[in-house]
Amino acid sequence: MSSVAETGGSSTWGPVQWIGAVLAWVWVGVPFAYGLYELVLKIPALFG
Incomplete structure (x- = not known):
């Protein structure tokens, strides 16, 4: 279970x-x- 489903919070991020x-x-x-x-x-050192 995800923590969002358990807490009932929104899926948007805060600051x-x-x-x-x-x-x-x-x-x-x-x-x-x-x-x-x-x-x-x-x-350039590889080809020089």
């Missing part, structure tokens, strides 16, 4: 859930973007 989701995406996205950037910088 706390949105802030948590944004922070989670930033926590994962920023290091991923930096790693991808560093990888792209190293590609």
Whole structure:
């Protein structure tokens, strides 16, 4: 059973859930973007 069905609450997110989701995406996205950037910088060395 889901917690929404048990509590009878709505399925919409409140501000706390949105802030948590944004922070989670930033926590994962920023290091991923930096790693991808560093990888792209190293590609020319493979062919040079």
